Amino acid sequence: MVQGMIRISMLLALLCSLLVSNVSAREYSPIEIEDQAQAQWHINYASYLIDIGKYFEALEQYDTAIDYSPVAKTRVNAMFGKAMVLSTFLDDPEKAADLYKMVGRQYPDYAETALYRLGFLYNQMGDYERSKSVFRQYLHYFPKGKFRFQAEAVITSMIGKQPEQKPEVKPDTRPETKPTEKPKIPDTVAKEPDLRVCLSRSVTSMTVATGGKSDKVCTDDLGCGRKYTVSLKGDSLVMDGKVVTAKRIKFTSTAPLKVTYGSESKRVRGIVEVSIRKGKLLILNLINIEDYLRSVVPAESYASWPAETLKAQAVAARTYAYYQKMHRTHLFYDVYADTYDQMYAGVDREDKRTDEVVKQTRGEVLTYKDKPILSQYTANSGGHTADAKAIFGTGKDYLVAHKDPASLKGKMATWTRKFKVSEIESKLKAIGISVPGIKSIESIEKGPSGRIVKVRINYRGGHRDMRTRTTLGSSRVLSLPDILLRIDRSGDSYVFKGNGWGHGVGYSQWGSAELGKTKKYDQILKFYYPGSAVEQLW
Structure with a gap:
């Protein structure tokens, strides 16, 4: 089914490229048509990655599209797309x-849109002086432009707005007093947040039941009972065979609720909310973030790992969930209940050992310059963490490359994959890349960690350059665990010998399992996220 979807998307992308070539001033070669189809596929896939919270990976897909496409548009x-991900x-x-400035310089045909977007971005940032300046430039260069009315309206709306002024700091003339000890949890601490955990949005029926014999499932206005079935009829919800007028139903109980949908079943704490989205049931678990972590930590780590490792995982997972909550306010969910975000299996995955570390680190979040970080983590760094900029095209000061020898002691540190030349050729052909008669595969760009960012495939008709992770090494082709590798020819085959499992950026779970034997959890986190700080936010 997945392969079928890929073929369909490739055909649609190819059709798009052919339409572009028909209106272009020149004809495209067969290789350029293939490249355009690839570029469109990667742009579409980037949209999907944004939807599931893989923001860095989306940037990587956009960069791949830029590398491939012969079409300026x-x-x-x-x-x-990159600019939207970076700012939002x-x-x-x-x-x-x-990026908007770069478009304006390099692509004159799109300078108008780039200038308008730049002015709007500055306005969103609250930088009204730069915003007004840009919009005035827009009206000067494009007096009859398609965004002129919007530009005029924004300028008018900013009249009287002033940049935020910092209050004057006066010298403290009070007599010196001994400072009082700062409490661990100040009175002004925020309430621990709730999360909207998306359990499913692809089914048309589900059931909610109680976990115990004496417990009941209750709804807002529809009464209480032992078990309810919810399905669809057109644009309406159907509960136990009867159409209801409610647009969403919330189920509560004094005990965990058992939710069954499709082939999955979970017992969850908190509230289960059901509504309709795009012709399917949207099933959300509304749950306190600390209760959510009770399931996530043992699902993302082994409960038998050292306590300090589990504490580090708890803080990293809490930070990730909190970051997503802050950045998904315009969406209907905060996190998915699977590896799209973090594994969440409900009550049945909870463990007393991980419950304790969640409790001990309650409210602790990783920050950088007073903002929660996007706490990327990988299964195993392979002995050297990756630089986010080299892998994804943009970086963070707390996601940099450095040696990580502890990870080499953990599982998934090394691996070997072997493929026949004909197999590589056929797998690339299946996604629309023709490289008949491969002569060599060689590295042409490496990141600071030694990861091979780009490769060149020399073949009978010439050569093709491609990003290793998004093209050759992706699940669509060779499914290589990491790109910290060596490529060797052996007869009619290529042998890929690599270290690490995942993208290699940030926290290494198997490395942390080793470090937790001798290091405290805050030391582990500062090692993997240099410059970050552990702060208690609630």
Whole structure:
């Protein structure tokens, strides 16, 4: 089924590229048509990754599209996509602004849109002076532009707005007093947040039941009972065979609720909410973040690992969930209940050992410059963490490459994959890349960790350069565990010998399992996220 979907998307992308070539001033070669189809596929896949919270990986897909596409419009669309991710999800509007400026310089046909987006970005940032300046430039260069009315309206709305002024700091003339000890949890601490955990959005029926014989499931206005079945009829919810007028139903109980949907079943704490989205049931678990972690930590780590390791995992997982909650306010969920975000299996995955570390680290979140970080983690760094900029095209000061010898002692540290030349050729052909008669596969770009970011495939008709992770090493082709590897030819085969499992950026779970034997959890976290701090936010 997945392969079928890939083929369909490739055919659609190819059709798109052919349409572009028909209106272009020149004809494209067969290889360029293939490259355009690849570029469109990667742009579409980037949208999917954004939806599931893989923001860095989405940037990687956009960069791949820019590398591939011979069509200026497609490259610009990818750059605009990158700018949106940077400003909306990665707290980096200045890099987004740089992309808009780059489009204006390199692609004159799209300078108008880039200039308008730049002005709007500055307005969102609260930088009204730069915003007004840009919009005035827009009206000067494009007096009859398609965004002129919006530009005029924004300028008018900013009249009287002033940049935020910092209060004057006066010298403290009070007599010196002995400072009082700061409490661990100040009175102004925030209430621990609730999360909207998406259990499913692809089924048309589900059941909610109680876990115990004496417990009941209750709804807001529809009464209480032992078990309820919810399905669809057109645009309406159907509960136990009867159409209800409610647009969403919330189920509560004094005990965990058992939710069954499709082939899955979970017992969960908190509230289960059901509504309709795009012709399917949207099933959410509304749960306190600390209760959510009771299931996530043992699902993402082994409960038998050292306590300090489990504490580190708890803080990293809490930080990740809190970051996503802050950046998904416009969506219907905060996190998915699987590896799209973090594994969440409900009450049945909880463990007393991990319950304790969640309790001991309650409210602790990793921050950098007073903002929660996007706490990336990988199964095993392979002995050297990766630099986010080299892997994903943009970086963070707390996601940099450095040696990680502890990870080499853990599982999944090394691996070997062997493929016949004909197999590599056929797998690439299946996704629309023709490289008949491969002569060599060689590294042409490496990151600071030694990971091979780009490879060149020399073949009978020439050569093709491609990003290792998103193309050759992706699940669509060879499914290589990591790109910290060596490539050797052996007869009619290629042998890929590698270290690490995952993208290698940030926290290494197997490395932390080793470090937890001798290090405290805050030391582990500062090792994997240099410059970060552990702060208690609730």
